[in-house]
Amino acid sequence: MLTLASILTTTALLSLAMAIVLGSLLRSSVPGVQEWFASNLMVVIALPLLALRDLIPDFISVVIANTVLALAAAYYFVGCARFVGQPPRWKLLISSIVLIALGLIIWRYAINSIPVRVLIMTTFFCTLCVSSSVVLLRHKPPHRNHYNYWFAAALALIFAACQLTRGIYFITLDEPSSTMMFDNFWNIVLMVIGAVTLPTMTMAAVMLTHDSMLATLEDAANHDHLTEAMSRKRLEAVAREQIMRAAKLARPLSLLIIDLDHFKRINDTFGHAGGDEVLREFARMTRASLRDGDALGRLGGEEFGILLPNTDTNGALAIARRLREDSERHLISGAFGECHYSISIGIATWRDGESFDRLSIRADRALYTAKNEGRNRVLVDEHNNLDSLTSAAA
Numbered sequence: 001m002l003t004l005a006s007i008l009t010t011t012a013l014l015s016l017a018m019a020i021v022l023g024s025l026l027r028s029s030v031p032g033v034q035e036w037f038a039s040n041l042m043v044v045i046a047l048p049l050l051a052l053r054d055l056i057p058d059f060i061s062v063v064i065a066n067t068v069l070a071l072a073a074a075y076y077f078v079g080c081a082r083f084v085g086q087p088p089r090w091k092l093l094i095s096s097i098v099l100i101a102l103g104l105i106i107w108r109y110a111i112n113s114i115p116v117r118v119l120i121m122t123t124f125f126c127t128l129c130v131s132s133s134v135v136l137l138r139h140k141p142p143h144r145n146h147y148n149y150w151f152a153a154a155l156a157l158i159f160a161a162c163q164l165t166r167g168i169y170f171i172t173l174d175e176p177s178s179t180m181m182f183d184n185f186w187n188i189v190l191m192v193i194g195a196v197t198l199p200t201m202t203m204a205a206v207m208l209t210h211d212s213m214l215a216t217l218e219d220a221a222n223h224d225h226l227t228e229a230m231s232r233k234r235l236e237a238v239a240r241e242q243i244m245r246a247a248k249l250a251r252p253l254s255l256l257i258i259d260l261d262h263f264k265r266i267n268d269t270f271g272h273a274g275g276d277e278v279l280r281e282f283a284r285m286t287r288a289s290l291r292d293g294d295a296l297g298r299l300g301g302e303e304f305g306i307l308l309p310n311t312d313t314n315g316a317l318a319i320a321r322r323l324r325e326d327s328e329r330h331l332i333s334g335a336f337g338e339c340h341y342s343i344s345i346g347i348a349t350w351r352d353g354e355s356f357d358r359l360s361i362r363a364d365r366a367l368y369t370a371k372n373e374g375r376n377r378v379l380v381d382e383h384n385n386l387d388s389l390t391s392a393a394a
């Protein structure tokens with residue numbers, strides 16, 4: 001037969017399993033995981049104490065067990081808040097938990113009332129569950145899949161609804177405060193729903209954690225962290241999309257490959273940190289002068305690629321000349337000193353049927369020639385034939 005003790009024990013075991021899962025994610029350093037882990041551990045401690053009601057002193061099974069449960073709910077909320085970068089509000093939470101502990105003592109030892117104690121606890125759970133939903137939904141990151149956020153918020157709301165119903169139900173019971181009140185049918189039903197929801201809420205937290213780790217990995221794979229330009233891999237993926245679009249819409253597409261001149265000398269003169277600063281500043285200046293839709297990527301070392309959709313050779317040449325002139329004028333200063341630099345640029349405009357590899361080989365060849373002709377210049381490869389690089393423009 002389903003008793004309150006068996007439900008509490010099963011929920012405690014499920015929470016233990018979820019704590020183990022969260023424990024494996026602790027080293028992910030995703031904000032909130034530590035708090036969700038602590039929340040589950042507290043549930044694991046508190047529920048058996050509640051289940052031992054009548055077998056151990058009431059101070060432990062009522063006051064301590066419920067206070068630890070309130071702390072578990074607080075930790076769950078703080079986990080959600082920290083996960084989306086919001087302040088944890090510990091002062092308010094701790095003050096509420098102290099008041100709850102006092103309330104439990106009063107309504108156990110001064111006036112023994114189970115309904116009031118249940119109402120105190122369920123009101124607190126309900127408030128924190130609603131707050132967790134709100135904080136997750138209000139601060140979900142704009143460019144991520146929101147399924148996990150809605151899932152976590154919906155579960156927290158289901159748990160909140162269970163708690164609210166349970167609190168109202170107990171207040172309406174016209175019975176003396178005996179523990180038999182807990183074993184009535186509707187309390188068991190609400191507890192079963194709560195028992196299923198509670199570990200599932202942690203599952204939602206695990207899903208959020210995985211999503212966050214995936215976002216970090218994607219970011220690391222797609223961005224160059226020194227310059228915040230796209231990674232080579234990402235630029236190649238964008239190039240393939242843009243080539244498909246150019247082919248479909250019969251629009252031009254140009255590629256610039258840019259290399260900072262004598263960069264080894266810059267490193268030797270200003271140190272590696274100075275060289276890094278030059279790369280960062282060059283990328284920042286270049287990004288600021290491009291249009292939305294243009295894509296800047298770092299191909300490696302001091303070499304960058306820029307994809308210019310809807311841009312023919314003349315348009316690309318104008319942009320490349322502007323970048324070359326801006327770089328020549330650009331004085332970068334910092335703790336390392338003051339540094340002037342210049343760039344060389346190779347340009348190729350996409351020809352129908354051409355792959356990105358072939359397009360970049362042509363732009364690279366133009367760049368190579370620009371370097372050989374003295375650097376600080378722009379060269380265009382206008383021919384599809386790899387052997388016929390001819391056109392040059394400084």
Ligand SMILES: Nc1nc2c(ncn2[C@@H]2O[C@H](COP(=O)(O)OP(=O)(O)OP(=O)(O)O)[C@@H](O)[C@H]2O)c(=O)[nH]1
Pocket residue numbers: 226259260261262263264265267271272273274275276279300301302371375
């Ligand atoms: N500071 C810094 N230096 C880098 C980075 N990546 C590559 N380099 C350095 O960039 C320099 C590139 O040197 P080279 O390939 O000889 O080319 P260069 O001196 O620019 O000469 P040209 O390209 O022929 O004008 C090497 O010394 C690399 O160590 C980086 O992320 N930061």
